[in-house]
Amino acid sequence: MLGVALILIVAGLLAVYFHLKAKIRPLLKLAEKIPGPKPLPLIGNALDFGLKIDYYSTVIRLMRQYGSIMRIWLGHELLILIADPNHVEKILGSNRMLDKAYPYRYLQPWIGDGLLTSTGEKWRGHRKMLTPSFHFKILEEFIDVINSNEKIMVQKIKKHVNGPEFDICPYVTLCALDIICETVMGVPVQAQQDSDSEYVQAVRKMGDVVMQRGFKPWLQPDLLFKLSPLAKVQEKCLAILHNVTDSVIQTRKRQFLQSRKDGPAKEENADIGTKRRLAFLDLLIKAQQDGFDITDAEIREEVDTFMFEGHDTTTSGICFTLFALAKHQDVQAKAVQEIKSIFGDSDRDASYNDLQEMKYLEQVIKEALRLYPTVPIFGRKISENVTVDGYEFPAGSNLVIIPYMLHRHPDYFLDPEKFDPDRFLQENSMGRHPYCYVPFAAGPRNCIGQKFATMEMKAALSAVLRRYKLSLEDPNEEPRLVAELVLKSAGGIRLKLSQ
Numbered sequence: 001m002l003g004v005a006l007i008l009i010v011a012g013l014l015a016v017y018f019h020l021k022a023k024i025r026p027l028l029k030l031a032e033k034i035p036g037p038k039p040l041p042l043i044g045n046a047l048d049f050g051l052k053i054d055y056y057s058t059v060i061r062l063m064r065q066y067g068s069i070m071r072i073w074l075g076h077e078l079l080i081l082i083a084d085p086n087h088v089e090k091i092l093g094s095n096r097m098l099d100k101a102y103p104y105r106y107l108q109p110w111i112g113d114g115l116l117t118s119t120g121e122k123w124r125g126h127r128k129m130l131t132p133s134f135h136f137k138i139l140e141e142f143i144d145v146i147n148s149n150e151k152i153m154v155q156k157i158k159k160h161v162n163g164p165e166f167d168i169c170p171y172v173t174l175c176a177l178d179i180i181c182e183t184v185m186g187v188p189v190q191a192q193q194d195s196d197s198e199y200v201q202a203v204r205k206m207g208d209v210v211m212q213r214g215f216k217p218w219l220q221p222d223l224l225f226k227l228s229p230l231a232k233v234q235e236k237c238l239a240i241l242h243n244v245t246d247s248v249i250q251t252r253k254r255q256f257l258q259s260r261k262d263g264p265a266k267e268e269n270a271d272i273g274t275k276r277r278l279a280f281l282d283l284l285i286k287a288q289q290d291g292f293d294i295t296d297a298e299i300r301e302e303v304d305t306f307m308f309e310g311h312d313t314t315t316s317g318i319c320f321t322l323f324a325l326a327k328h329q330d331v332q333a334k335a336v337q338e339i340k341s342i343f344g345d346s347d348r349d350a351s352y353n354d355l356q357e358m359k360y361l362e363q364v365i366k367e368a369l370r371l372y373p374t375v376p377i378f379g380r381k382i383s384e385n386v387t388v389d390g391y392e393f394p395a396g397s398n399l400v401i402i403p404y405m406l407h408r409h410p411d412y413f414l415d416p417e418k419f420d421p422d423r424f425l426q427e428n429s430m431g432r433h434p435y436c437y438v439p440f441a442a443g444p445r446n447c448i449g450q451k452f453a454t455m456e457m458k459a460a461l462s463a464v465l466r467r468y469k470l471s472l473e474d475p476n477e478e479p480r481l482v483a484e485l486v487l488k489s490a491g492g493i494r495l496k497l498s499q
């Protein structure tokens with residue numbers, strides 16, 4: 001009996017092996033010409049990454065060894081890693097390479113075919129419809145939500161003043177989550193008051209599931225994933241996440257329809273619920289009611305996409321910038337000076353215009369995103385062969401941009417490891433290759449939330465700098481970078497606060 005089972009298992013494995021081999025045969029020949037480590041059958045180079053989630057140090061080590069264009073195999077997926085601006089331009093600038101690389105597939109149970117993951121006509125139509133939602137006139141309206149949540153954060157960290165160093169990231173995460181919920185859905189989740197909330201936990205756990213699937217080839221086939229304990233975790237998280245968005249959408253829709261019924265005066269006032277402002281969700285509902293072809297399910301996909309894209313990213317940006325400010329006291333002093341010149345002794349809230357005046361702070365953020373790119377990896381799957389720099393990338397491969405390596409390319413950034421916000425002075429930026437710095441990607445599928453993110457990051461950083469002085473226990477410290485869905489520092493960002 002045991003013998004038969006063993007024969008069946010071996011036969012099954014061989015069948016999978018030959019099936020995958022036939023599938024990747026067309027890619028193999030061209031891939032061989034691209035530098036990279038020797039792959040093993042079935043798992044490719046997965047062993048290079050080991051069992052730990054910290055894949056980024058391996059990616060960086062391999063790129064230092066093989067150069068700014070190299071390939072790895074993860075199972076039957078071919079990844080071509082890229083960190084040269086000319087190659088990046090060819091990919092991101094193209095209108096033909098718009099489909100996302102394979103790991104985005106693992107996000108789909110959560111965010112479906114929202115703007116981040118969709119392709120073709122659906123993506124084009126939704127991108128066009130959503131772009132006006134990020135017009136500065138609309139962003140301006142969110143400043144109150146941002147300010148009020150940041151005030152809570154600033155208040156919560158007060159207890160650390162003159163105390164030992166502490167990790168600021170959990171405070172920033174909850175604040176960013178509150179901001180995104182209120183701006184996207186129009187309802188507060190009050191994560192800062194209730195950090196154990198089911199929703200907050202589910203967002204975190206889903207991120208982990210997606211990461212694990214991306215880098216562990218044995219979790220990639222749906223069948224094997226469904227047999228793993230992670231599938232149960234995913235199922236539970238999705239029930240929570242989708243329940244929240246579904247119920248908010250239904251409530252807001254009812255309120256919207258009621259306000260339309262009550263007459264144009266009320267609708268003009270955007271008087272949905274208790275707030276005057278329209279959340280992104282309301283704009284989607286309005287577009288639907290005005291005839292744009294979008295179903296309720298698609299509205300949920302977009303809301304979930306913004307929830308996913310819109311808070312961990314800004315958190316990472318804020319935390320790494322706080323770290324850089326604490327480490328570089330001269331930079332902090334200059335940023336504080338700029339803030340003083342805007343507010344004087346007044347403790348009034350920052351307005352949208354105040355934020356526009358924070359030019360130096362913007363340079364500091366840009367430099368932090370250069371050294372610590374929040375989105376550490378992003379890519380495209382190509383459906384036809386593409387020739388770049390003499391290499392022919394085969395159809396079916398994943399072209400993956402590694403901003404960490406790109407942003408530290410010595411041919412484009414003088415003394416690349418140095419933290420120097422003046423690189424982003426206008427006169428110093430002139431003539432720089434437009435694709436050597438892409439924290440928000442570039443080209444047709446760049447980040448739609450860039451202005452929103454910059455506004456939120458400036459507001460958070462200036463709120464902290466107006467009240468506290470930042471320092472590090474050890475001024476020579478450097479974060480140990482771990483790339484989850486966004487870039488993080490292992491052990492968090494530990495700072496000291498004084499007043």
Ligand code: HEM
Pocket residue numbers: 100115116117127305306309310311313314317374375378379438439440441444445446447448449450452453
């Ligand atoms: C520091 C903060 C942020 C960074 C560094 C960032 C970076 C990026 C990057 C690199 C991409 C391209 C991903 C790819 O090609 O696969 C992207 C796409 C996107 N981002 Fe952001 N993002 C940030 C904040 C936000 C925020 C706050 C929102 C929403 C409110 C947002 C919404 C999106 C969406 C919807 C896309 C997909 C756009 C498309 O494919 O058309 N992002 N972002």
